[in-house]
Amino acid sequence: MTPRFLRAALLLVALSGVAGTARAQGKPLGEVLVLTTGGTIASRTIGPMTDGPSLVRGIPELAKVATIRVEEVMRVPSSQVTPADWLRLGKRVNSAFATAPALRGIVVTHGTDTMEETAFFLNLTVRDPRPVVVTGAMRGADEVSADGPANVLNGVRVAMTVEAKGHGVLVVLNEDIAAARDVWKSDNRRADTFGSPQRGYLGAADPDTVIFFRRALQSHTVASEFDIARIDSLARVEIVTDYAGFDSTVMHAAVQRRPRGIVLTSFAGGRLSAGGRAAVRIAAAANIPVVVASRVPGGRIVGSPLGDMPVVLARDLPAHKARVLLMLALTRTAERGALQQIFDRY
Ligand code: ASP
Numbered sequence: 001m002t003p004r005f006l007r008a009a010l011l012l013v014a015l016s017g018v019a020g021t022a023r024a025q026g027k028p029l030g031e032v033l034v035l036t037t038g039g040t041i042a043s044r045t046i047g048p049m050t051d052g053p054s055l056v057r058g059i060p061e062l063a064k065v066a067t068i069r070v071e072e073v074m075r076v077p078s079s080q081v082t083p084a085d086w087l088r089l090g091k092r093v094n095s096a097f098a099t100a101p102a103l104r105g106i107v108v109t110h111g112t113d114t115m116e117e118t119a120f121f122l123n124l125t126v127r128d129p130r131p132v133v134v135t136g137a138m139r140g141a142d143e144v145s146a147d148g149p150a151n152v153l154n155g156v157r158v159a160m161t162v163e164a165k166g167h168g169v170l171v172v173l174n175e176d177i178a179a180a181r182d183v184w185k186s187d188n189r190r191a192d193t194f195g196s197p198q199r200g201y202l203g204a205a206d207p208d209t210v211i212f213f214r215r216a217l218q219s220h221t222v223a224s225e226f227d228i229a230r231i232d233s234l235a236r237v238e239i240v241t242d243y244a245g246f247d248s249t250v251m252h253a254a255v256q257r258r259p260r261g262i263v264l265t266s267f268a269g270g271r272l273s274a275g276g277r278a279a280v281r282i283a284a285a286a287n288i289p290v291v292v293a294s295r296v297p298g299g300r301i302v303g304s305p306l307g308d309m310p311v312v313l314a315r316d317l318p319a320h321k322a323r324v325l326l327m328l329a330l331t332r333t334a335e336r337g338a339l340q341q342i343f344d345r346y
Contacts, residue, residue, distance in 0.1 A: 030104035032066040032159045033096050034152070035089065037118075038076040039111025041137035041148040049075050050141060055109065058141070059149045066104065066160050078111025078118070078136075083234045083327065086121040090228050097128040105131035105159030109152060112136045112185060112193065115171065119180035120321050123169035123220045124328055124346060125228045131164035132221075134180065135172050138191045147174065147191045154205035161210040167202055168220030177203040179216040181346070184297060184318070197297060198316060219345050226328040235260035235330040237323045241295070242266050242276035251279035255286045260334070261326045263291045264311070265319045270294060270301035277309065284310045289339055291326050293319040312339045 036042065036052030043049050050058075052072030062068050073089055074081075093106055110118055119134040126132055135155040137148035155172045158164050169180035171194055178196040187193040196202075203212035219225075238254040240262055254262055262283050266272050270292045272280070283290045293314035294301050300316040314322035322343075329342040 029065065029067045030160055031100070031102060032068055032105050032107060032156050033100070033103055034068055034070045034107045034109065034156070035092060035096075036070065036072045036109045037074050037078070037081070037085075037089065037111070039078050039109065039113075039115075039136045040140050041109050041111075041135070041151070042075065043077075043140045044142045045140060051075065052109075055141075055148075056152070059152055061149075061153050062156055065153065066156050068156070076111075078114040081111070081114050081118060086118055086324075087228055087231065087234065089118065090122055090125040093122060093126050093132060094128070094229070097126075097130060103130065105133065105164065107152065107155040107159050108132065108134045109148075109155075110134055110136050112138060112173075115194075116180075116183060116185060117320055117324050119169050119171050119183065120324050121328075123180035124224050124226050124325065126169060126221045127224075127227070129166045129222050131159045131161070131167070132169045133159050133164075133172050134169060137173075138189065138193055150175075154210075158205055158210050163203075163212045164210070166215075166221075167212070168216060170202065172205060175205050176201045177205060177210075177212070181216065181218055181220065181317075181321070224346070226331060231331060234327040237261040237263060237326050237330070239263045239265065239319050239323055240279060241319075242272050242279070244273065246273045246275035246279070248275040248279040248282060251282045255282055255288060259288060260330050261289045261291065263293055263314070263319045263322045263326060265295050266292045266301070268294055268296040268299075269305050270303065270311075270313060271305045272309075280309050280311055289326070289330075289334055289336060291322050291339070291343065293317060293322040295319075310336060312336055312343055314343055317343070 052070050056070045133155040135151045139146045151173050158172050171178045171183045173194045174192045182196045182199045185193050186195045236259040238259045240254050291312045291314050301313045
């Protein structure tokens with residue numbers, strides 16, 4: 001069986017042991033679906049990744065919190081996750097909600113390398129207000145102080161919390177609850193890597209309670225205009241990076257690949273080198289929309305340094321998230337003004 005085929009195989013396992021414990025206490029707990037996709041949370045120093053049901057079976061504490069159903073969607077390091085995988089996962093989340101009115105929420109376990117992209121994609125395409133929590137781990141399953149089990153447990157606790165509804169997709173690690181749109185992976189190694197430096201966390205999964213502090217105002221989930229039900233593939237969008245001494249050669253190469261859109265990573269405030277400005281003109285001549293995303297994490301791009309250059313401003317989205325939004329935006333429009341409105345709304 002090829003790894004790709006393996007990934008495509010859906011494995012549905014009701015964890016009768018876990019669910020049984022809840023029932024034995026006389027009070028059936030609400031149901032949470034755990035969708036597993038691989039990542040460090042499923043990895044060991046030696047040997048293959050743990051399958052989804054085994055991952056969940058290794059956290060018996062879940063039985064006190066919810067009735068768990070687990071389904072393995074794929075089993076890969078998230079550096080290998082593709083837009084086709086985002087679509088497949090998003091459709092599965094939507095179909096799970098559509099067919100299970102009693103389902104309380106969904107937890108997605110995922111590698112942390114591209115967790116920001118997947119979580120933001122789901123934030124824009126899930127069509128249900130019930131909680132979707134994305135979680136993972138920075139330490140492998142067999143490392144001292146592995147953080148995976150606590151993160152999954154807290155993810156399920158959040159998914160079971162009534163107040164978690166309507167916040168959009170949540171990223172829960174290290175007891176913090178972040179909005180998928182705002183979360184940044186900020187450390188290469190440490191367990192507290194997922195910060196929300198611009199806007200702060202939405203809440204916390206404290207040991208005694210799950211608490212929300214605030215609500216994100218940007219559109220998401222049920223207020224999103226993006227419908228992936230009838231979409232089989234997403235538009236190709238390239239990322240080109242400006243830098244000191246950039247000469248725009250890479251933009252020529254990118255344009256030759258005929259992408260539907262390009263994200264151009266700029267300096268602070270959306271400022272571009274002479275090569276970066278030439279790159280915008282190259283893309284414009286090929287009729288390819290360019291979204292400018294700052295390489296600096298704090299603040300927003302407000303336009304003035306770019307004058308009347310034909311670009312869309314990513315505001316405070318980093319390039320990798322701007323690419324996700326542009327791929328979805330291109331399902332609706334390729335017109336610059338309309339694209340800017342989309343970037344201002346999400
Ligand atoms: N290799 C991992 C991944 O799948 C890293 C992690 O999960 O922390 O992204």
